[in-house]
Amino acid sequence: MKSTLSMCFLLAGVQTLVHGHHPHCRSNEYDHIYPTEPDSQVEEAYPCKSKAYFKLAPINADLAFRFYQLVVSEESDKNVFFSPISISISFAMLALGAKSATLNQILEGLAFNMEKTQEKEVHEGFCHLICALNRTDRENQLNMGNALFIEETLRPLQTFLEDVKNFYDSEVLYTDFRNSTAAEKLINDYIGKKTYGKITDLVQDLDPQTVMVLVNYVFFKGKESYWEKPFDIFNTEEEDFFVDEKTTVRVNMMYRRGIYKNHYDKELSCWLVQVPCSGNTAALFVLPDEGKMKEVEDALLQKTASKWENSLRNSKIHLYIPNFSISGTYDVKEIFRQMGVTDVFTDQADLSGITEESGLKVSKVVHKALLKVHENGTEAVGVTVTEITWRSGSVFTPKIKFNRPFLIMIVNKHTLSILFMGKIVNPCGK
Incomplete structure (x- = not known):
């Protein structure tokens, strides 16, 4: 009989503001949006060895559009704002610990065609993408990161821990989830610090049987002025x-x-x-x-x-x-179920790539993003x-x-x- 251990899965996507146009000009139908080869400037700037990130652009775009359409199908008269890249990276990181049908559902839910893409290519692509997005820039501050909060008594597989660090540059923090109040504070303080206080108290009412929490954050903030030509x-x-x-x-x-x-x-x-x-x-x-x-x-x-x-x-x-300022908070679990990602949320979940102990499943997926627009963008959106x-x-x-x-x-x-x-x-x- 399966145990009732559960995994709480959290996404935290944060504010952004806009910038310049991609310089490449090619004849392919999608080239202005989706390049056919890596940007050489990016290749020179980052230590990650993978060059597969450029293949992710149309795939991540497909996920973004499907996610958006499912959100508006429920509430067409509401504001919508989310970070598709945060959602994609978080589920891709979760896929490292998934096997069999659970793994296939997650990757297909992320819009990958597994007949044309090897699982290793997926993680290599995200590895390099994270390196590229975290590029140091004098004019802006785009920080993306991941963290795993793991129950102190859980014994994760060494290969899983190595993969989340090597592919997703994830921090691993051991936590006493038996003290749910302290665990919530620890995670919320972490999210608050990484988002410069823009997202707080995202984690609430942790399942008492939680053994792991995955967090992804994306934060973009310019220095002095975001707009190339500020508004007076x-x-x-x-x-x-x-x-x-x-x-x-x-x-x-x-x-x-x-x-x-x-x-x-x-x-x-x-x-x-x-x-x-x-x-x-x-x-x-x-x-x-x-x-x-x-x-x-x-x-x-x-x-x-x-x-x-x-x-x-x-x-x-x-x-x-x-x-104006707006924010969006979403139950990603329900949206992904509509995309065909179901097993990972049930007792059918196969997350044996995380630990040899049986019974893990995802109990909650929360995503929040913020947006602020003003004359010079000094507050990040x-x-x-x-x-x-x-x-x-x-x-x-x-x-x-x-x-x-x-x-x-x-x-x-x-x-x-x-x-x-x-x-x-x-x-x-x-």
Whole structure:
């Protein structure tokens, strides 16, 4: 008979802001979003020997879009914000300890085709991706890390401990989970420290039979100013944001006139705007026409993202972005069940790669992410999306106003990984 030991699995994804455009130009359909070879600058900068990270970009993007669509299918009228890269890395790390059907479900849930990809390639790819994303940069602070909190009485396999350290650079911290209050404080203090106090008290009501907690964090914060071209605070004015046909809220609308990459997608009826920042990421803001949000969401695929990227062109616009803060907290366990990842949450779980003791399963998966947008981004978050109307006159300068629901994707420039993704329905709502 199986024991009732359980494993609590936690994800902590944190704030970000946007940056520049990927420089490569190739003929392949997806090359502007997904490179066909490693970025040489990244290869020179990191000690990780694997060069497989570039294969992860379209796979992680697929997971991001599927996760997003499942979230909005439940609550289409709510704000959405999450870190797909945090979720991907956390489950990939869990896969190190999984076997048989449990392993296959996790990797297929992460959008890997196991007929074309070897398990070792998955972990090597994430190893190098973590090295690349943790690159030291004078202009920003992008920190990603992992930690395992393990019950003091548990005896993990040495190979598992070595793999989580070598592939995922994970810290291993032994914890007395029998004292659940102290264990919760230890983990929450760790998360609070790694996220600079932005995420606190994420761990609550630990299962008394918890023997392991996995934590992944992603934190992005620029120095002084995120925006490559900051907004002048004196141009910020209170304006209406149209949540829906019946609801209007007042927001502080920032304004700047300048040259930005933008495009109107006639097929999907939406505006695209890319706003550069001072570091190594790029933000794509997507504003569907009224009544077209569902159509755009249904079209969120790698092919669509590539088409958008290839169509962006520089032109002068009047840009209006609301000043706001939002957060998102998700029960990832339920969402992954819908993706076909089921065994790991039940007594059918095979996590014998973690320990020879039988009975482990994942009892909880929690993910939280934060976003803040203001004039210069001094507090670590910048995301916005677009709305556009045309000014009258012989020379048209689009007026792009984020005054109705919009989408956002924030992508790392070197690895082309989607760090954060979301939908802003109500900038004043939680």
